[in-house]
Amino acid sequence: MSHLFSEFTLTSPRGPLTLANRGVVAPMCQYSADNGQATDWHLMHWGNMLNSGAALFIIEATAVTARGRITPYCLGLWDDATAAALSDTLQRARQLAPHVPVCIQLAHAGRKASSASPWEGGQLVDATHGGWHPEAPSALPHLAQETPPEAIDAQGLEDIKQAFVKAAERADAMGIEAIELHGAHGYLLHQFLSPLSNVRTDGYGGNFDGRTRFPMEVFQAVRAVYKGALGMRLSATDWVDGGWTPEETADFSLRLKLAGADFVHISSGGVSSQQKIAIGPEYQVPFAKLVKQKAQLPTIAVGLITEPQQAEDIVARGDADLVALARAFLYKPRWMWEAAAALHGTVQASPQYWRCMPREAQTIFGTVRIGQR
Numbered sequence: 001m002s003h004l005f006s007e008f009t010l011t012s013p014r015g016p017l018t019l020a021n022r023g024v025v026a027p028m029c030q031y032s033a034d035n036g037q038a039t040d041w042h043l044m045h046w047g048n049m050l051n052s053g054a055a056l057f058i059i060e061a062t063a064v065t066a067r068g069r070i071t072p073y074c075l076g077l078w079d080d081a082t083a084a085a086l087s088d089t090l091q092r093a094r095q096l097a098p099h100v101p102v103c104i105q106l107a108h109a110g111r112k113a114s115s116a117s118p119w120e121g122g123q124l125v126d127a128t129h130g131g132w133h134p135e136a137p138s139a140l141p142h143l144a145q146e147t148p149p150e151a152i153d154a155q156g157l158e159d160i161k162q163a164f165v166k167a168a169e170r171a172d173a174m175g176i177e178a179i180e181l182h183g184a185h186g187y188l189l190h191q192f193l194s195p196l197s198n199v200r201t202d203g204y205g206g207n208f209d210g211r212t213r214f215p216m217e218v219f220q221a222v223r224a225v226y227k228g229a230l231g232m233r234l235s236a237t238d239w240v241d242g243g244w245t246p247e248e249t250a251d252f253s254l255r256l257k258l259a260g261a262d263f264v265h266i267s268s269g270g271v272s273s274q275q276k277i278a279i280g281p282e283y284q285v286p287f288a289k290l291v292k293q294k295a296q297l298p299t300i301a302v303g304l305i306t307e308p309q310q311a312e313d314i315v316a317r318g319d320a321d322l323v324a325l326a327r328a329f330l331y332k333p334r335w336m337w338e339a340a341a342a343l344h345g346t347v348q349a350s351p352q353y354w355r356c357m358p359r360e361a362q363t364i365f366g367t368v369r370i371g372q373r
Contacts, residue, residue: 005345036076053336
């Protein structure tokens with residue numbers, strides 16, 4: 001029996017969330033929202049991903065405040081209008097696919113906010129071109145030539161924490177089964193964790209305890225109001241000497257577990273332009289393995305996992321419990337179907353697709369019946 005196509009259960013205060021297999025659609029920013037509101041692009045994209053055969057779909061980084069968007073076109077969940085658009089679009093997408101649990105990644109971009117979309121260069125946008133002044137743990141710009149962000153004061157920290165709480169409550173109200181807090185890729189919570197971006201001298205900076213304090217407070221505040229599966233995405237390393245390390249990631253993951261986390265999602269990098277990433281197939285999997293071994297917490301691995309046998313082997317070795325793909329699903333929205341054919345697994349599919357099976361994949365939808373006069 002395929003390891004990748006075996007069930008896995010996430011526990012939570014609400015009860016077990018059983019996933020049909022170990023494949024996860026990782027969050028992928030689409031830069032296609034209208035003032036934070038989901039659009040028809042999201043309807044098409046989410047419908048595609050919900051029909052992918054993956055057992056869990058994670059919605060892209062969703063800003064908890066307008067100021068916390070990466071770009072002016074990022075998805076949001078900060079008020080009634082953004083919540084209504086996201087809820088309506090998600091419900092319509094879910095009606096076009098088999099039942100698949102949905103997770104949403106709640107985020108604040110910190111000093112990486114007010115950026116242009118990637119196809120417009122991805123650089124800092126000033127106020128005269130539709131941008132705004134970003135906020136961050138410290139008044140340190142992401143790039144040396146940029147205007148420094150505003151250092152967040154005590155009231156600002158409380159406001160952001162409550163914004164995460166309100167967004168989680170809105171997600172809960174629309175039936176989203178899991179939440180992932182974004183603590184990776186150089187965005188706000190990661191900026192607090194890393195000594196490269198956090199030089200605060202109050203209780204939210206300095207040593208490991210200080211730098212992890214705000215991300216932990218945000219997690220605890222969300223945990224208090226959200227009873228579904230809850231976890232955090234972490235950059236395991238900054239890939240810079242003197243930055244955040246894999247060992248700190250494992251230690252923080254253990255603290256998250258003790259605070260009620262149900263999973264962690266292990267990525268890397270993004271906080272410094274000086275990063276030197278040792279990139280290659282499965283390059284982040286050893287970090288996931290380290291975290292899983294130390295924290296004993298359900299762990300998602302991600303990063304240059306492109307072939308079915310790779311994913312199968314990661315789960316079979318016990319390096320991670322779940323395997324997430326991002327760009328691979330953009331390129332091949334039915335990647336899990338191909339994996340099922342290669343590994344003799346099965347996936348759910350809408351009946352409109354049942355007639356598509358090629359000869360080598362006749363069993364991937366299980367026992368289905370089709371007929372025609």
